Amino acid sequence: MIRDIPVVFSRRVSFDPTPNAFSQLVRSVSETAQLRDLTLSNPTRAALGYRKQELSAALAAARVDRYAAESFGSLEAREVIAKLWHQRGMAVSADQVALTASTSEAYAQLFKLFCDPGDRVLVPRPSYPLLAELAKYEAVELVDYALGYDGSWHIDVESIARLVTDRVKAVVVVSPNNPTGNRLKRSELEALLNLGLPLICDEVFGAYELQEVANAVWAVEARHGLVISLDGLSKFACLPQMKLAWMTFAGDSALVEVAMRRLEFVLDAYLSVGGPVQDSLDALLAAAEDTRLELCDRLKANLRIVDDVCRGSAVTRLDVEGGWYAVLRLPNLMTEDDWVSQLLLQRRVLVQPGWFYDFEMQPVCVVSLLVESEELRSGTEALVQFVQLQCEAC
Ligand SMILES: Cc1ncc(COP(=O)(O)O)c(C=O)c1O
Structure with missing residues (x-):
C-alpha cells in the first residue's frame, strides 16, 4: 500500500x-x-x-590521483577548446572558455547568471523541446520567437525586437537549429546583438554541415555585445557518455570579463566536470x-x-x-x-x-x-x- x-x-x-x-x-x-x-x-x-582502443587509451592515460577545484575547468582542457576554434580560423583564448558536464547544464548555469525567477528568455520556435524543461527548473519563462520558412528557414528578427521587455534577459539561438537545421547568418547575428541582450548560441550541431551556406557565421565572430557559444562532446565527438561540454564567451571583451567573473562563482558551487575526462580531452577528440x-x-x-x-x-x-x-x-x-x-x-x-x-x-x-x-x-x-x-x- x-x-x-x-x-x-x-x-x-x-x-x-x-x-x-x-x-x-x-x-x-x-x-x-x-x-x-x-x-x-x-x-x-x-x-x-568508434575507435574503442584509442578512446580507452585516452581515458587510461588520465591522472586518477589528483584533484584541483577549478571553476572553469582545467587550463589544459580549455586550451584544447581554444585550439579547436583556431582550427576553424577563429582566435579564441582559453580565458574565454568554461567547461560544464553537458550543454544542458551550461544552459542552466547561464539562466542562473542572467535571470531572476520569473525573468524571460527568448527562444526559437520550432526548436529543441528540452529548453522548456531547463528553463522551468531555473524558474525562467521562455518566450518564443518565430522562425519563418520561405524555401529556407530564417530568424524573424523584427518580430524578436517586439518581444523585448525589461523582463527579457537573454536570447537563445540554435545553429544549426534542431530540427530545422538553419544556421545563424551574419545579418541575423548583427540584428540580434543590436537588441543589447546576451546571446546564447547553441552550436552543438555546428560541425555537421549539410550544405554550404555562404553567409553563415559562428557566434564567436561577434565583435560587440555578449555572446556565449555552446558545444560539447555529446554531439561534436559523438561521445555523450563522456559528459564534457564547453561555453565560449565572445563579443565586447569588457563584458566578457564581467560576465565570466560572475559565472565563476556559479560554476564554483558545482565543479561538475570530471578530472579524467578533462585530462583526456585532446586525445578523446583525436580518437573521435x-x-x-x-x-x-x-x-x-x-x-x-x-x-x-x-x-x-x-x-x-x-x-x-x-x-x-x-x-x-x-x-x-x-x-x-x-x-x-x-x-x-x-x-x-x-x-x-x-x-x-x-x-x-x-x-x-x-x-x-x-x-x-x-x-x-x-x-x-x-x-x-x-x-x-x-x-x-x-
Ligand atoms: C540543440 C541541442 N542542444 C543541446 C543538446 C544537449 O546536449 P548535451 O548532451 O551536451 O546536454 C541537444 C541534445 O539533443 C540538442 O539537440
Whole structure:
C-alpha cells in the first residue's frame, strides 16, 4: 500500500507523470512488433565506427590521483577548446572558455547568471523541446520567437525586437537549429546583438554541415555585445557518455570579463566536470574525429536517400543547412497526430510529430539522419508509400 506522504513538491516538478497518448501508443506497438525507428538521437546506438582502443587509451592515460577545484575547468582542457576554434580560423583564448558536464547544464548555469525567477528568455520556435524543461527548473519563462520558412528557414528578427521587455534577459539561438537545421547568418547575428541582450548560441550541431551556406557565421565572430557559444562532446565527438561540454564567451571583451567573473562563482558551487575526462580531452577528440567524419558522410548520404525516396511524391523535404534531422511536410489530409499514429500502426514506422518541436506549419514530421542508411531508406519508403495511398484514396 502506498502511504500518503505529506511532502509538498515545488511547482517546477508538478507535472503529470502519465505518458502522453503518443508515447503510450509507441510502447504498445513496440511490444508486439519490430519498429523502423526513424527517431534515433543517440550516436552510440547508430552503429558508427568508434575507435574503442584509442578512446580507452585516452581515458587510461588520465591522472586518477589528483584533484584541483577549478571553476572553469582545467587550463589544459580549455586550451584544447581554444585550439579547436583556431582550427576553424577563429582566435579564441582559453580565458574565454568554461567547461560544464553537458550543454544542458551550461544552459542552466547561464539562466542562473542572467535571470531572476520569473525573468524571460527568448527562444526559437520550432526548436529543441528540452529548453522548456531547463528553463522551468531555473524558474525562467521562455518566450518564443518565430522562425519563418520561405524555401529556407530564417530568424524573424523584427518580430524578436517586439518581444523585448525589461523582463527579457537573454536570447537563445540554435545553429544549426534542431530540427530545422538553419544556421545563424551574419545579418541575423548583427540584428540580434543590436537588441543589447546576451546571446546564447547553441552550436552543438555546428560541425555537421549539410550544405554550404555562404553567409553563415559562428557566434564567436561577434565583435560587440555578449555572446556565449555552446558545444560539447555529446554531439561534436559523438561521445555523450563522456559528459564534457564547453561555453565560449565572445563579443565586447569588457563584458566578457564581467560576465565570466560572475559565472565563476556559479560554476564554483558545482565543479561538475570530471578530472579524467578533462585530462583526456585532446586525445578523446583525436580518437573521435573519424567517427564524426563518418557521421558527416552518413548524414549527407541519408539526406540524398530521403530526397530520392520523396521525389515526385506528396511528401516534401524542407530545406536543411546542417544538423542531424530532416523535416518532412505531409499533405493536409489528416492531422499530424493521425499521420504519425497511422504510420506507426499500419507501417510500423516511428517518426516524431512536428508538435514535439512546436511547429506552426502542420502537418510535418521529423526523421533522424543518424539512422543507418538501409533502415532510413526502408522506413522512408514505407512512409512515402503510405502517404501516396492516402492521397489516392481521396
Ligand atoms: C540543440 C541541442 N542542444 C543541446 C543538446 C544537449 O546536449 P548535451 O548532451 O551536451 O546536454 C541537444 C541534445 O539533443 C540538442 O539537440
